[in-house]
Amino acid sequence: MRLSRFLPLLLLGGRALTAQPSTSAPTAAGYVLTESMIPMRDGTRLYTRIVAPANPARPLPFLFVRTPYGVDGNTPGSVAANWGFMARDIARDGYVFVFQDIRGKFKSEGQFVMQRPPRANRADPKATDESTDAYDSIEWLLAHVPNNNGRVGMTGVSYPGWTTAMAMLDPHPALKAASPQASPADMWKGDDFHHNGAFRLSYGFEYATMMESGKDVKQFSMDAYDTYEWYLRLGSLKNVNDRFLKGTIPTWNDFAGHPNFDAFWKRQAMAGYLDKVTVPALHVAGWWDQEDFYGPVTIYRELEKHDREGKNFLVVGPWNHGGWMRGEGASLGPIQFGQPTARFFRDSIMAPFFARHLHPEQRDVAGWTLPEALVFEAGSNVWKRYDTWPPKTAVSPRSLYMREGGALAWEPPRATAPAYDAYVSDPAKPVPYRQRPVQMTYGPGSTWSTWLTEDQRFVHNRPDVLSWELPTLTDDLTIAGDLAVTLHVATSGTDADYVVKLIDVYPDSGMPELKMNGYQFMVANDVYRARFRKSVEKPVPLVPNVPEAITIDLHTQAYTFKKGHRVMVQVQSSWFPLIDRNPQTFVPNLFEAKPSDFRAATQRIYRSTGKASKIVLPVVTGIRP
Numbered sequence: 001m002r003l004s005r006f007l008p009l010l011l012l013g014g015r016a017l018t019a020q021p022s023t024s025a026p027t028a029a030g031y032v033l034t035e036s037m038i039p040m041r042d043g044t045r046l047y048t049r050i051v052a053p054a055n056p057a058r059p060l061p062f063l064f065v066r067t068p069y070g071v072d073g074n075t076p077g078s079v080a081a082n083w084g085f086m087a088r089d090i091a092r093d094g095y096v097f098v099f100q101d102i103r104g105k106f107k108s109e110g111q112f113v114m115q116r117p118p119r120a121n122r123a124d125p126k127a128t129d130e131s132t133d134a135y136d137s138i139e140w141l142l143a144h145v146p147n148n149n150g151r152v153g154m155t156g157v158s159y160p161g162w163t164t165a166m167a168m169l170d171p172h173p174a175l176k177a178a179s180p181q182a183s184p185a186d187m188w189k190g191d192d193f194h195h196n197g198a199f200r201l202s203y204g205f206e207y208a209t210m211m212e213s214g215k216d217v218k219q220f221s222m223d224a225y226d227t228y229e230w231y232l233r234l235g236s237l238k239n240v241n242d243r244f245l246k247g248t249i250p251t252w253n254d255f256a257g258h259p260n261f262d263a264f265w266k267r268q269a270m271a272g273y274l275d276k277v278t279v280p281a282l283h284v285a286g287w288w289d290q291e292d293f294y295g296p297v298t299i300y301r302e303l304e305k306h307d308r309e310g311k312n313f314l315v316v317g318p319w320n321h322g323g324w325m326r327g328e329g330a331s332l333g334p335i336q337f338g339q340p341t342a343r344f345f346r347d348s349i350m351a352p353f354f355a356r357h358l359h360p361e362q363r364d365v366a367g368w369t370l371p372e373a374l375v376f377e378a379g380s381n382v383w384k385r386y387d388t389w390p391p392k393t394a395v396s397p398r399s400l401y402m403r404e405g406g407a408l409a410w411e412p413p414r415a416t417a418p419a420y421d422a423y424v425s426d427p428a429k430p431v432p433y434r435q436r437p438v439q440m441t442y443g444p445g446s447t448w449s450t451w452l453t454e455d456q457r458f459v460h461n462r463p464d465v466l467s468w469e470l471p472t473l474t475d476d477l478t479i480a481g482d483l484a485v486t487l488h489v490a491t492s493g494t495d496a497d498y499v500v501k502l503i504d505v506y507p508d509s510g511m512p513e514l515k516m517n518g519y520q521f522m523v524a525n526d527v528y529r530a531r532f533r534k535s536v537e538k539p540v541p542l543v544p545n546v547p548e549a550i551t552i553d554l555h556t557q558a559y560t561f562k563k564g565h566r567v568m569v570q571v572q573s574s575w576f577p578l579i580d581r582n583p584q585t586f587v588p589n590l591f592e593a594k595p596s597d598f599r600a601a602t603q604r605i606y607r608s609t610g611k612a613s614k615i616v617l618p619v620v621t622g623i624r625p
Helices: 007-011 076-086 088-093 130-144 159-167 201-212 227-234 240-246 250-257 263-268 295-302 340-357 448-453
Strands: 031-039 043-053 061-066 097-102 150-158 175-183 281-286 314-316 373-377 382-387 395-402 420-425 465-469 477-491 497-505 520-529 550-562 568-570 599-605 614-620
Touching: 031 076, 031 130, 031 395, 043 130, 061 130, 061 159, 061 340, 061 465, 076 314, 088 497, 097 130, 130 150, 130 159, 150 159, 150 340, 159 175, 159 295, 175 295, 175 340, 201 227, 201 250, 227 240, 240 250, 263 340, 281 340, 295 314, 295 550, 314 340, 314 420, 448 497, 448 550, 477 497, 477 520, 520 550
Parallel strands: 061 097, 061 150, 150 175, 175 281, 281 314, 314 373
Antiparallel strands: 031 043, 043 097, 373 382, 395 614, 420 599, 465 568, 477 550, 477 599, 477 614, 497 520, 497 568
């Protein structure tokens, strides 16, 4: 993405490619820039840019962002222009904006470690991690930046969202509010690098090489415009180091060395550290976040177990990764929401949240209350307030069964003999995850940011994709809460992946735009690597042609399938190159698979009384908006 056009995304942690050089005058637009190398407890110094109002009428709080993407683009002029655009009320309320390169990136000293785990001994005063770096930085800011009111807020999207969450583990007493947005929580179970153990190949490779090829960020150079072809020619994942990286990218070496959920991934996962709510927290997620949807919802839920004072909040809107921090948010791809959802969040949720906690004189913001969970219900296109998420009342789990003839039905199957639908999954011809050509994740013209909204008709009726459909709805069908799929499967191989998509099929005619007639919009989805069905630590092979039941978490959603639409479920066994190709022959480590391991396999999805495959929807039975 062009940083000159998307500076707000750089500020809060979007996947930037380069940092803009500072060309602004030291004082512009009423702000003054100060550059500092702030010392940490171990002597490492972190480059920090402090942009403060030139003549504040009163002491001001800090709003602090810590990022690995470079902070040089944050100048007095850019802060005045872009913060004013992103959240008009934030700049109006008055803040000292602080932007910091984390350890080992750009102008900061030290060694960069991807998702640096919390220090092993949190009681050791000399140990360091992202939490201590935030603490030490805040301590320095309070002592060295004049005219501050002693209060600090932290925020950020994606990696800076994660550094915000890390700062909450052992917070400085001056940290009074935090908004970790789109923060990853578990890089093996559900965020950037894996989903349910299935490796996110194109993103993992391109992001790791971008972040660890130097102190800045630099894209890997590919010799193909269609990365589907590039990754297919690559062959086995073993070839990445053999042909290209030669062991020089630490994160790729970690991928290859830790294919299972072992101690390496467990130490990084946030769930084990979220044992108390330390500061008021506003967690933000987007329903169609292509990178980190699992994380913010998981962090919210883990902290909610310990929230005794009502300080833990969740907002989920109809956004992609960081989409709430830029633009209007009235649409995503071709999907229309009928209102400026992103601007509403920035001006009516985020700005009052920080004002309430960082400006004592504004503690009681007139007319503003924040519910426990504020979620946007797409389809009906309304915001809804809940006192818990997922909702505990007025929602009933109902099963939709996969039936004969490609039908979905509320009634379970009647066949007593084994009945199934089948397809052949061939690793040599994997199903693309978005329409080809598949550009590099952050390459020119890439549709990465909106691929989750792409029309799924481009794979519908492929011989290796199964579809089941509910008849046209005669009434609206609204869901709110958690979704799960149970598949009864069998494979002729010894390993397999299963991708499940819940799809809203638009009416075949009568839509305002011709292309939206019959549009297949993916409401929820995920992939499941069957080798982990019994243990995420010690995978085991499937027994050829022996049926087994697997349960796939489709996470959570608030959505209305409108009258006249249809509900569809699709199942397939590849999603390339988003997910690495499963050879469908069990090998201990897929990063060591040989060409001979990749074999076509027949996949069966059963639909009989004893083996009823189904999706369970949290159907709303009556709830107050």
